[in-house]
Amino acid sequence: MALRIMTISLALVGLAVAGAALAQDAAPTTPGGKAVLTRQAHYKDLAKAFGGVGAELRKDAPDKAVISAGAAMAAGLATDLPSWFPKGSGPEAGVKTAAKAEIWTDAAGFAAAAAKLQGETAKLQQLAMAGDIDAIKAQARAVGGACKTCHDAYRAPAEQH
Ligand code: HEC
Numbered sequence: 001m002a003l004r005i006m007t008i009s010l011a012l013v014g015l016a017v018a019g020a021a022l023a024q025d026a027a028p029t030t031p032g033g034k035a036v037l038t039r040q041a042h043y044k045d046l047a048k049a050f051g052g053v054g055a056e057l058r059k060d061a062p063d064k065a066v067i068s069a070g071a072a073m074a075a076g077l078a079t080d081l082p083s084w085f086p087k088g089s090g091p092e093a094g095v096k097t098a099a100k101a102e103i104w105t106d107a108a109g110f111a112a113a114a115a116k117l118q119g120e121t122a123k124l125q126q127l128a129m130a131g132d133i134d135a136i137k138a139q140a141r142a143v144g145g146a147c148k149t150c151h152d153a154y155r156a157p158a159e160q161h
Pocket residue numbers: 036039040041043044046047050074096097098099100110113114117143144146147148150151154155
């Protein structure tokens with residue numbers, strides 16, 4: 001009985017140690033590793049803002065105020081996007097990232113892809129204020145195209161990360 005309890009508590013200690021190692025992986029300490037996590041959180045916010053616009057557009061009577069707010073949020077994030085990629089936050093960062101090395105080796109191309117998103121989201125924001133739903137829908141597709149253009153060139157496919 002005593003032996004059994006000891007075995008169980010040893011197993012628990014083992015689990016605790018494994019848990020600590022996992023926690024360490026999840027919280028990188030290098031500036032590059034931290035930047036990856038911050039960046040991925042920003043992208044989740046961007047996807048949420050843009051996704052909210054899309055969800056509203058699929059409703060029978062889209063609320064223009066909701067679309068405007070989502071478009072403004074997306075445009076603001078797009079403006080900040082280039083700052084999410086400090087040197088050292090690429091594949092060498094030591095944490096899981098889908099950011100390709102080309103972001104830094106082809107900095108001009110990446111800057112152009114970011115500028116494209118800035119232009120398309122700014123236009124979406126303007127159209128959202130004007131309120132023509134068909135025009136907003138067409139522009140939302142253009143924004144989606146700007147996401148895809150950059151992902152195709154600078155984001156590793158899901159199975160690689
Ligand atoms: C200029 C390039 C660029 C543009 C434009 C861009 N992305 Fe990304 N996106 C990336 C890169 C690079 C990553 C990989 C980030 C990483 O793993 O460190 C990424 C990752 C993501 C992720 C995954 C985040 C995570 O949890 O790991 C989402 C979601 C995403 N992007 C959504 C979008 C949406 C929506 C748009 C358009 C509104 C967009 N992106 C536009 C380059 C871009």
